[in-house]
Amino acid sequence: MARLFSKLKAIDFFKKIPSDLTEATLTGAWLSIVAAVLMAFLFVAELSAFLSTTTTSQLVVDRSPQNELLKLNFNISFPALSCEFATVDVSDSLGTKRMNLTKTVRKVPITLDMERQHQGAAVEDTAHKPGPKYDEEGRFDEEPDIDITVPLSHENFEATLARYPIVVVNFYAPWCHWCQRLEPTWEASTKEVHDKYPEWDGRIRFAKVDCTAEVDMCRQHFIQGFPSIRVFRKGHDDIYIGGMHEHEAYMGDRTKEALVAFADSLVPSAGQPHRKHASLSAAPKTAGCNLAGFVMVKKVPGTVHFVARSEGHSFDHTWMNMTHMIHSFHVGTRPSPRKYQQLKRLHPAGLTADWADKLHDQMFVSEHTQSTHEHYLQVVLTTIEPRHSRHTGNYDAYEYTAHSHSYQSDSIPSARFTYDLSPVQILVQETGKPWYQFLTTSCAIIGGVFTVAGILDALLYQSFKVVKKLNLGKQG
Known part of the structure; x- marks a missing residue:
């Protein structure tokens, strides 16, 4: 057993020098203090970096599930369009047309001043x-x-x-x-x-x-x-x-x-x-109508159409005034307060006040008869993937740019919201350092500072010895 232990000592990486063969110096003491402080500071900084997270942003092809529907939410007031005939239609580039949607649309009569009845x-x-x-x-022609x-x-x-x-x-x-x-x-x-x-x-x-x-x-x-x-x-x-x-x-x-x-x-x-x-x-008691609700659409270019329509009625186009106030028009689901703070923290460019609703509280006035208003929306999906809830805490945030104009035509005046979705998705992922990288860096900090301090101490010690010998030679 004694021979085994003696053989193990031969592979000792850290052979010890007897204490009576070492010399302590005041310079070494100061360097040891500075090195210890520096190692502690760098270790705390590395620990803070390990506990914190970083975000990476990348552009990828939209990863939404196939045939997933998109929710378009709206709240719009038309002060000169009666609720009796106000309708919401949806059409898209695949040929889908849904006329006079009713299940998810709520109408409230309003006055010309857009006050609710x-x-x-x-x-x-x-x-x-x-x-x-x-x-x-011709039934009564002979009467x-x-x-x-x-x-x-x-x-x-x-x-x-x-x-x-x-x-x-x-x-x-x-x-x-x-x-x-x-x-x-x-x-x-x-x-x-x-x-x-x-x-x-x-x-x-x-x-x-x-x-x-x-x-x-x-x-x-x-x-x-x-x-x-x-x-x-x-x-x-x-x-x-x-x-x-x-x-x-x-x-x-x-x-x-x-x-x-x-x-x-x-x-x-x-x-x-x-x-x-x-x-x-x-029958309508006021001149206008507020339409609020949502429609579910396919993720292809399409149009949400607000217009007066009725089977069995005709309309004088010169009487139709499609002036409207957009209280809100946003895509997708509004985030909860927790997810909003998460989104605000992780979004690549931060959040502006109108980040999800570029048309909020905007008024569009028909200055001429037979004016149709068209709003062109380009929608982009940003997916946030937090570090600790990669699968359960993901949040899809839809933003859009809006371009609006009005024009005169022979068709019945209307308000059209044409949307187009970008095929590119912004993916924001929150990541942290792995534990082994933290351990490697910590060892590098301690070993590196210790080695550099040892080299510096040896240089100072040898320099002092040379200076001391030179002074003794001059005195002799």
Whole structure:
């Protein structure tokens, strides 16, 4: 055993020199203190670097899962577009077209000053309904004396409404295709209703208003599509239920049978402004509409289209004003406070105030008639991968640049948001130093400082000995 231990001593890397053969110097003591302080400082600095993280940014081809959908969120106010006809459409470069989206869109009536209507609830569209039915063309061509009603004017409109408990008014425009389809049916229905409920009965009247002749009066009643059929009770086009006024619009079929049946069902409520009719829909009480919600789209170039649309109605393009205020338009999901701070810390260029919503609180005014507004958005995906939650804490942040302009065209005015997604993704990864690198660096710091200090001490010691010998030689 003793021989084994003696052989092990032969491979000792750190052979010791007897203490009586060493010499301690004051210079060596000072160098030892400086070296110890320097080693401690460098070790603490290296430990801090090991505990901290660094970020690396790189551009890669978009790694999003195939067929993943993108969420577009919006909150936009149109002060001159009625909620009655305001619709949201989506189309993309693959040929997908979805018209009049309703499930994820909420409408709130607003005034021209973009103040929300206090009375009444928000409008949540139901499933898409087909347009109203019409009588076959030419059905009433052989009817004698078919034009029995004279359009009301601003001079006798209020007096007519005040005279009868219920007045059903057809707001039309002579150039409108659907109005031309309705005209003979309306006249035939008017004749039958007035024969059934003559003047002495006085409970219900049918009337019509030419909106090309009475522009101001039609706009006063927020008529934007033709024909629009409104119901007036005791001189008002609203009913008072539960402390709220509700305007009434007839949106049913436009055949003679349907209109006469509607009149028959409406007559019992004559003189009862608190009684709501099941066949009537809420008519607009204000000029504008706020549309808020989201749409899910494919990650290909496409367009979100805000426009007035209705099956069975025509629109005067010169009446359409698509001025709008964009309260917000952002892509993807808003980050939680924790993820926002993470994103703010790791984003390559930091976050600006409008980093996710370049169109926030911007107003776009239609200075000319038939003006369409188009916003072109270029969307870029930035993926943040934190160090300690690489799989569970990843966050996708979508940013975009926006370019807007307006132009005049013969088509119906609208507001279009055209988006295009970059195929390149910015990948930001948070990384730290491995433990073995920290250990290697720490050893290098200690060994390096110790070696350099030893070399410096040896140079100073030898220099002092040479100087001492020279001084002794001069004295001898």
